[in-house]
Amino acid sequence: MSITTDPKLRSFIEIPPDSHFPIQNLPYGVFRNNSGGTPRVGVAIGEFVLDLSVLDEAGLFNIPELDGKKYFHQPSLNAFMSAGQKVWKKTRERISQLLREDEATLRDNDTLRTQALIPLSQIELLMPVEIGDYTDFYSSREHATNVGTMFRGKENALMPNWLWIPVGYHGRASSVVVSGTPIRRPLGQTRTDDTQPPVFGPSRLLDFELEMGFFVGPESKLGEPIPIEKTHEHIFGMVLVNDWSARDIQKWEYVPLGPFLAKNFATSISPWVVTMEALEPFRCEGPPQDPTPLPYLQSAGKQAFDIHLEVLLKSKRMEAPVRICQSNFRYLYWSMYQQLAHHTITGCNVRPGDLMASGTISGPTPDSYGSMLELTWRGSKPIRLSESETRKFLEDGDTVIMTGWCQGDGYRVGFGEVIGEILPALDMEF
């Protein structure tokens, strides 16, 4: 057990048992004051953000491993992510120490504490990372089977390569946005009648996809694969990901080169990056893999993480959101380590801040499906939101909320939320 993940660890800051941000978590984010000011790096603790730039100014990060580098006076986590496991570990230990109930440095220094601990209500959370490349995998067997069944029929549901390859594709980095950013319903081409030309207009089959993603830490060199047993050194932490999808655009465009406009209009991520160190106590077995993967994808030990996931939806007319899906990160067939080993096996290089998402995380039961497409089975089984409302796909004004956490004994290591509201399509003249 690491000193920083001890379930008995307590902070001098009071934290309720259902908080996502106890001292066992310490996720990193980038924020600025609501009143403005410079973006900088902080850590969530209970209902506060701990301003690491303030602690650094106060000389509290004079740790040899940090080598005097200014990781926290930064508008992104990229520099810190590139620093690697030793620096991450030492930084976490120091932060954990400073927040302990039996440590006086911060607890008893009123001036410093007031400067460094800012209520979450007084800050704005920004994109935590400058994303170089964004890759989206397709690693849930249940999701691939569901979608394959709908698009290609039950016989061709799972492609012959699926059980051999962590299938993935390159996504659009420019349109990855932080939680809270409104999502404009996209315009595009669709074809509903194969005997007629395609038509132009707002997507009618707008969807979410419940995903998680990991951020790459230290880079790898072009031409040099990362062996699977080294992949963990290149993974900094994780976020929730909503891979917004326009199903009607996707259906018309996706052959033969894959999804493009159906996905590139927006991808939302949660603002707090939960470190792999905080997740370590929640390691668990993933699904058995049969056939046995090729050797470059084999690794021993627990490769999955037990992260409970939920999707909630709130229409304009509803007062409170209603839960429409419960899933778990552990359902994924391919592990993050396999994904990264596969991604780089050709020699493709990765860089600090690259985002690699899991693909939709669907579980075995219909209430665990991670998209409207699956939950409503392509619109054929609308879901009931309230006495007066049902949904086949997302409507304007709908807000989608994803959340997730690891349940410890009396505490949670949580991801907060990723939220997005659907705005009506632009009214464009052509």
Add this chain to the structure above:
Amino acid sequence: MSITTDPKLRSFIEIPPDSHFPIQNLPYGVFRNNSGGTPRVGVAIGEFVLDLSVLDEAGLFNIPELDGKKYFHQPSLNAFMSAGQKVWKKTRERISQLLREDEATLRDNDTLRTQALIPLSQIELLMPVEIGDYTDFYSSREHATNVGTMFRGKENALMPNWLWIPVGYHGRASSVVVSGTPIRRPLGQTRTDDTQPPVFGPSRLLDFELEMGFFVGPESKLGEPIPIEKTHEHIFGMVLVNDWSARDIQKWEYVPLGPFLAKNFATSISPWVVTMEALEPFRCEGPPQDPTPLPYLQSAGKQAFDIHLEVLLKSKRMEAPVRICQSNFRYLYWSMYQQLAHHTITGCNVRPGDLMASGTISGPTPDSYGSMLELTWRGSKPIRLSESETRKFLEDGDTVIMTGWCQGDGYRVGFGEVIGEILPALDMEF
């Protein structure tokens, strides 16, 4: 006729008629001295690079439109690309003026001239742009038809969406490299026998793809499509692109989400970015479009450019490269303006330095096909390189050279070359 593209324009620097870099061209690149030093922005002129940072230091870019900004003391063109057409135009006019045979400022100032004009042999050309997102289109009808015929048969060659949509997909930005970078043969999974499991090893069907790409200038905002009539304001200039491809990896992995590892190991670009202003005199009609594109993809006037393209190949045993393909950028069915309008129609934002490549540029005749896959028709018709050598796909030690130029009356506006040599695959143990 623009003052800077006048075919009669002459520089005080002697330039042979087959040079790619006469005063009518003035492409931008990023370089440093062979002996080291800081990367900075220059322009190719004949056998020299004109160091713009030196001219700027000498006060020769005190142009109101540039607003005192330091565009040329930079390790990339991104800042200059983001500045927009007015700045590009004024800068080009000033550079053109300074290089004219009847302008004394640079010509007669020995000290300044020696500092500012450096022989190309004394510099190293670097990646000219920090690429945020890289998109690859699939805009040659001939190429799509050829590949479709081979992979899916003649009846399903051109997908139903192809004549309606400038089909494209997101590529990998991290592995876009500048000409001269050696290309390591990738490792990966392939399956040659459908009754057997896939196998792991070096790609055996390594290929090039003859493409061109354009760089995005000023950004667009998320949620705001760029109308097609405004797209030209967002296009800075063009380069040659070699989209290296592993056909055997591609065949096994590409369904249903498109090419991934088969492409992400490397993409090479030529180091000089030729501006749209320099290409303007070579505008021409593209192929007729039938069916008529949807209104958001319609625009009047000449949308193509007459750019002659060649691919040459040199094996280890050959003394000189041999030409294996001649094509032309004008063959492309979809224009750059249509590509960019389509890419952003969902509201996907673009950023300065984004690269958008054309897809393989194949022409109507077999000697104009832009890949080995097509030239050798999947290896069934090997091409003869010399008395003693033939090729189905690329072999270790092969060097691929792509070049291209617009032929003016007694001068050329050229792209130089994009070169890459194939290194043997890594010998990895698993």
